[in-house]
Amino acid sequence: NAGVTQTPKFRVLKTGQSMTLLCAQDMNHEYMYWYRQDPGMGLRLIHYSVGEGTTAKGEVPDGYNVSRLKKQNFLLGLESAAPSQTSVYFCASTQAYEQYFGPGTRLTVT
């Protein structure tokens, strides 16, 4: 089992550019999440999904959009990247409360 995978692993964007981060899980989990991790701030929830076709806002949703067209995939989009979105992004999935995390995407916005 691959578990949770994320692509890409690294990305550098210029301010105003857009991009999509892809998360895929092969555990048939209903719930999926996108977090950002910044120094000294732990993990903050951006958006989450409780099933195929559903999405909901988390703690820090501004500037991000998500889609869950297939149960195994959860996409995170940045419409117009800003330097404040420089961070490490983690995707996670769960069926109960233990969350399984991907390896992360390190995004730098210049």
Place this chain on the structure above:
Amino acid sequence: TQLLEQSPQFLSIQEGENLTVYCNSSSVFSSLQWYRQEPGEGPVLLVTVVTGGEVKKLKRLTFQFGDARKDSSLHITAAQPGDTGLYLCAAPGAGGTSYGKLTFGQGTILTVHP
């Protein structure tokens, strides 16, 4: 919004020393989890504690859930360089249906020097 406060934020120790990391809140939790994150990877669950006063051991790691279920601690005995990493506590959302959502503490960065 419930908050989880972890202390200390940074810990740098020598191999063989003992250490304790704390996770505190003013809220009561149904359960609490501890994750470890190694550089360049995502967090991995170490343990879940669910009963007030519960103590769980995982080799040299001892986890305790406070009697009032508002706090928890992680104690490492005879730390080794392989214990180096970021330790995060996390708790499920309070009230209603939380959809598996967790609130995380800000983390404790542990460095164990050989």
